[in-house]
Amino acid sequence: MRPFAYLAPTDAASAVALASVTADAHATATVQYKGGGTTLIDLMKLDVMQPSTIVDITAIDDEAMHRISRTGTELRIGSLVSMASLQADRSVVRDYPLLTESLWQAASQQLRNMARLGGNVLQRTRCLYFRDTSYDQCNKRTPGSGCAALDGANRGHAVLGASEQCIAVYPGDWAPALVALDARVEVLGRSGYRSFPFADLHRLPGKTPHVETSLVPGELITAFTVPGGPRRRSLYRKIRDRESYAFANASAAVALDLDGDVVRDVRIGLGGLATIPWRAHRAEKALRGRKLTESSAGNAAEAEFAGARTRKHNEYKVALGKATMVRALLDAQSMEIA
Ligand SMILES: Cc1cc2nc3c(=O)[nH]c(=O)nc-3n(C[C@H](O)[C@H](O)[C@H](O)COP(=O)(O)OP(=O)(O)OC[C@H]3O[C@@H](n4cnc5c(N)ncnc54)[C@H](O)[C@@H]3O)c2cc1C
Ligand code: SF4
Numbered sequence: 001m002r003p004f005a006y007l008a009p010t011d012a013a014s015a016v017a018l019a020s021v022t023a024d025a026h027a028t029a030t031v032q033y034k035g036g037g038t039t040l041i042d043l044m045k046l047d048v049m050q051p052s053t054i055v056d057i058t059a060i061d062d063e064a065m066h067r068i069s070r071t072g073t074e075l076r077i078g079s080l081v082s083m084a085s086l087q088a089d090r091s092v093v094r095d096y097p098l099l100t101e102s103l104w105q106a107a108s109q110q111l112r113n114m115a116r117l118g119g120n121v122l123q124r125t126r127c128l129y130f131r132d133t134s135y136d137q138c139n140k141r142t143p144g145s146g147c148a149a150l151d152g153a154n155r156g157h158a159v160l161g162a163s164e165q166c167i168a169v170y171p172g173d174w175a176p177a178l179v180a181l182d183a184r185v186e187v188l189g190r191s192g193y194r195s196f197p198f199a200d201l202h203r204l205p206g207k208t209p210h211v212e213t214s215l216v217p218g219e220l221i222t223a224f225t226v227p228g229g230p231r232r233r234s235l236y237r238k239i240r241d242r243e244s245y246a247f248a249n250a251s252a253a254v255a256l257d258l259d260g261d262v263v264r265d266v267r268i269g270l271g272g273l274a275t276i277p278w279r280a281h282r283a284e285k286a287l288r289g290r291k292l293t294e295s296s297a298g299n300a301a302e303a304e305f306a307g308a309r310t311r312k313h314n315e316y317k318v319a320l321g322k323a324t325m326v327r328a329l330l331d332a333q334s335m336e337i338a
Contacts (some may be wrong), residue, residue, distance in 0.1 A: 001045055015057050038115045047323065066078050068081055077225075078117075120172060124171075150164070151312070157313075168205070169274065177269060178269070182199075183225060202214075226336075248272030268283055282304045306316050
């Protein structure tokens with residue numbers, strides 16, 4: 001690992017100020033916040049990330065960043081809540097099953113104890129060529145260098161949202177659940193707080209795959225909010241190479257609102273298939289106002305994957321993605337809601 005400065009402020013405003021001042025004072029400085037460090041330290045050891053300063057945010061004592069709370073119909077989750085704490089919260093288990101199911105199927109219990117939800121949504125791709133610096137070609141790591149995955153080992157790569165510059169999959173499980181809940185993200189920057197749809201946080205790779213989010217440098221994620229009250233008819237289905245401690249080959253987060261068998265509303269987030277946490281707008285449109293059956297769910301999945309683009313080793317993801325979405329929808333339909 002390379003040498004770096006380590007700062008541990010105790011309030012959010014100081015963290016933002018330190019991150020900004022450090023970057024301003026040294027034109028070449030790269031500053032990274034550290035939550036649990038399970039992505040950041042990992043990638044520093046691999047020399048993929050090389051921050052000159054780390055701002056450890058776990059000592060921040062702003063209570064709202066550590067708390068899960070409800071105001072009216074809004075659920076608010078502080079960004080320093082650990083994956084394990086949210087996964088274990090009984091009222092969230094009952095009212096938002098997809099939020100907790102997507103967490104307990106991710107990583108390992110030890111990692112979930114360490115990792116915070118702010119860092120979770122900003123985890124980096126698992127693309128082999130990104131994580132191994134002995135490969136020269138990776139536009140995400142070294143802009144303009146090419147993409148070794150296009151004609152390389154691309155079994156785990158994206159079939160939705162990819163570009164000719166990058167086909168890396170967004171690997172996380174929790175973010176697709178936030179997408180399916182129309183969640184918002186709250187951030188603190190130099191000019192104060194702002195809040196925007198979570199679906200706008202991650203950027204498609206396009207020609208600039210190294211720019212992964214819409215965050216302004218130095219902005220700190222402080223919370224996630226979910227509007228509209230409980231979503232008890234919701235779940236997360238994850239398909240992977242082995243039943244635990246593996247990233248998704250395909251996953252679907254579904255929040256379903258039924259009037260009898262007819263879909264009043266539905267929101268679907270996909271994981272393991274796309275370059276960003278993917279909102280399945282086409283499938284949702286195909287389902288609203290229709291009776292939910294295996295056939296209508298299949299048609300919706302066809303509509304969503306009509307625009308899929310495959311490479312040599314990831315063709316299987318189209319069939320797997322459709323089947324995962326259909327299974328998630330039918331399982332959500334048959335949930336018994338208390
Ligand atoms: C072996 C292994 C297996 C895993 N398996 C899975 C899996 O199956 N599913 C899954 O979803 N995940 C999996 N993960 C990823 C894991 O969930 C993430 O590493 C973790 O959630 C990141 O959280 P953290 O607090 O440790 O982030 P950190 O490593 O601290 O930070 C990650 C990034 O986010 C930035 N950051 C952190 N907090 C903030 C904030 N509040 N505001 C702005 N920027 C911030 C940091 O600067 C850094 O760039 C796995 C990880 C490992 C190591
Ligand atoms: S897919 Fe993206 S992350 Fe992987 S090698 Fe290509 S540019 Fe790099």
